[in-house]
Amino acid sequence: MHPQRPIKPQVAKRAWISAAIPVLLPCFFLTAGSSVSIAAPSAPVSAEALYQQSLVSTQSVSYKGREFITQWNDDGRQIAYVTDVAHRAPDLFRIEYRAPRTMVGRVIIRSGAQEWTYIPEGKVVLHTAPPSAVRSKPTPGKLPLLKSNYNVSVSPLPERIADRKTFLVSVRPKDAAHDLLRLWIDPYTGLVLRREKFRPDGTLSVVSYFSEMDVHPTFSASAFSPDKLKGSGVRQMERRDPTSRLVPHANVAGALFGLAQAPPQIGKFKLQSAIMMGQEQGGTLHLRYSDGLNTLSLFESRRTSKGPTHVSGSTPVPINRNMVGRYVQRYSYGVLSWDDGRLNLTIVGDANEQMLTEFADQLCPLIRN
C-alpha cells in the first residue's frame, strides 16, 4: 500500500503512472493539499505519516486561479459565484468577486485570522479581528475517525481540470448509499481543483472548481496589502468578535458555572476541542465536534432573563419529540437553536434541517441529568 519508489512530479511516464496508481491512490487522498516535497518520500511512508503531513500541506503551496462556486440552499435557491483566488503560503488569501453582479468588485484579504473586506458599493473596508484567538491545529487523531465513518475510494483514471491532471477521490459514509464528497486532487501539488458536496439524500449542496490554475506564481508586492484597498473616500469599519480562550477537556464540565454539558461523543461526532467565547459570566461555550470529515459546532450559554430570543427568518422545528427549536440557514450552514430550561443551545454545521434535528435528538438525552 505504500510507494516503493520516489515520486517524480511532472516527469512521470505514462507506464509508470499506470503501475503506480494502485499504490498511490490512497496517498493521493491522504496527501491532499500536500506540497511536492511531501509527495517524494525516499522510504516507504505510512498512511498515518502522510495524513499528518497533509494537515499542514495546504499552507505550503502558493497558487492563483479562477474559481466557480455554485451553492444550492435548502429552500431551493441557487447562488453562483465567480472569484479570482490567490493564495500565498502559508496563510495569505486574496479573493476578488467577478460574479454575482451584486458582489462584483468585492475584495477579501485574509492574513491568518485577520480579515479585510472591501465593499465597493459602500466604499467601505470592513476589518474583522480574529473570530477566535485560539486557532487549534488539526489533530492527527482524525484519521481513525475518518476511517471508522467513511469509505474512501479513488478513481483509477485521471481527469484533467484547469489543464492539470487530477484523480477523483470519493468519500462515502459507511451507512449511506450516496457519496458525501468528491474531490479532484492534483497529485503533484495536493490541491483540490474540483469539489462536489452532497446532502445525505444525494442532492448536490456545493460544487466548486477552478477553470484555470497557476501554481507557485509571482505575486506583486501589494497583492495582499489591505492598505491598497483604502483608496480615496473609503472608510474603514471595525467588527469586534468576542475574545476567546481554549478550555481544557478536564475543565469543560465546570464551564458556565458548572452548567456546561459536553458529551464526548454524539452519534458519529466526537468532541475535538472547547472554546469559551466572551466572559465566563455571560459567555458562550463553543464545543467543536468532528466525524473525521464533517464538523459541527455546539454553542452553549446560560439561559438568562434576556433569552430566549428569536432568530430572524427562522422556522420552528420539533426536537426530541417534546421540544421546539428554531432552524435557519445562513450561507451554506444550518443553524438550529433551542432552550432546555437552563441553557440556550445552538448547533451550526454544514448540514440541513433534518441532519441538525437528528443531531439534536441524539444530544438531548445525553445532556439531561
Add this chain to the structure above:
Amino acid sequence: MNGGCGKIREEVLSAYVDGMADGATLRAIAAHLLDCDACKALVADFRHQQGLLRQLKAEPLSAPPEFWANAYRVARLSKSRGSQSARPRFGFSWSVPQFAGIALAAVVGAVIGSQVQFGRVDITSVPVSRQAGPSLDVSTLVRAHADYASQQPLADNAHLTMVLSDASAQGSPSDGLLAADAPTLGSVMNASATSD
C-alpha cells in the same frame, strides 16, 4: 399540492411555516408532525413555496419628501393633545352588563380552547417547551464555526473565507444580544453614505 391529513387546517400549518404560530398551537403542530407524513409533506410544500417567494425581490419603496414632514407634524400634534388629557378617549363607553358579558365569554372561550385536541395529540400532554435563539448573534456563531471548519484537513479555505467575510458584513442586529457590536452591511452603507 398535498392537502395534509385534515386534522389540522392548512391555514394553521401555513402560519406554522411562517413562524406565526405560537404557544399551545405550535407545540401541538410540532408533535402532530412527528407522526403524520401527510402534514409533514404539506409543510414541506409550504416551505418550498416560501423559498420560491423569497427569490422575488421586492422593489424598495420610497416615501415622498412631504411624507416625513407631515408625519412629524401629526406626531407632534398627537403628543400635544395627549398631554392635555392623560385618559384615552373612546368613541363609545362600556356599560357594566356589556363588560360582564364579554368577560364571561372570554373565560368560557379560554376553558374550551384549552381542551381542544388536534387529532390524537392532546396538547395538554406536551411538556412546555421554548423557542430559543442563541445568546450571540447568528453571524458570530457562523463565523466561529467557519473558522473551526477552515482548520480542518481538506477544507475549502477560499470558500470558507467568503463565508467568514459574508457573515461579517451581513450580521443582523435582530439576530442576538451582541449584535449592536456587529456592523451590518446596511449600517456600513449608511455610514458610508453620510461620510460621503
